[in-house]
Amino acid sequence: MKLALAATTALLLTACSSGLKVTESDLQHHHWNLAAIDGVAVGADIQSDLEIGEHFSINGQAGCNRFFGSATLEQGMLRAEPLGVTQMACAPAEQKVETAVLNTLTKGAAVSHDGKQLELKGKQHTLTYELADWMK
Numbered sequence: 001m002k003l004a005l006a007a008t009t010a011l012l013l014t015a016c017s018s019g020l021k022v023t024e025s026d027l028q029h030h031h032w033n034l035a036a037i038d039g040v041a042v043g044a045d046i047q048s049d050l051e052i053g054e055h056f057s058i059n060g061q062a063g064c065n066r067f068f069g070s071a072t073l074e075q076g077m078l079r080a081e082p083l084g085v086t087q088m089a090c091a092p093a094e095q096k097v098e099t100a101v102l103n104t105l106t107k108g109a110a111v112s113h114d115g116k117q118l119e120l121k122g123k124q125h126t127l128t129y130e131l132a133d134w135m136k
Helices: 002-018 092-108
Strands: 030-039 049-052 059-061 068-072 072-074 077-079 083-085 109-113 119-120 127-133
Touching: 002 072, 002 077, 030 092, 068 092, 077 092, 083 092, 092 109
Parallel strands: none
Antiparallel strands: 030 049, 030 127, 049 059, 059 068, 068 083, 072 077, 077 109, 109 119, 119 127
């Protein structure tokens, strides 16, 4: 009994310290609003969101333009390439957000989430999204 308890405790500690593996089903069918880039809050006047749907389709608003495409999740890395993007002119603040979002998605980012917050950590930027599902 003590051996089983010790083994279970060791397994739980290992799982907690290494983080749980994020799967496609963890991310699918959710809507996320961008809250911060590199730890700095995104202004309320800038709308940027992300949805991951059936067959791991991905779409949203990057800053001022809409994007859409397919994503993959391999070894904890989310990547969406190629992405289709509308081509409207953006204000400078929107363009800065848009560039960070599109670069992070197309170049790939390590994914972590706790159910209410999604973090995409790319080579240049860390995007923090908050869960904003359409239906709860």
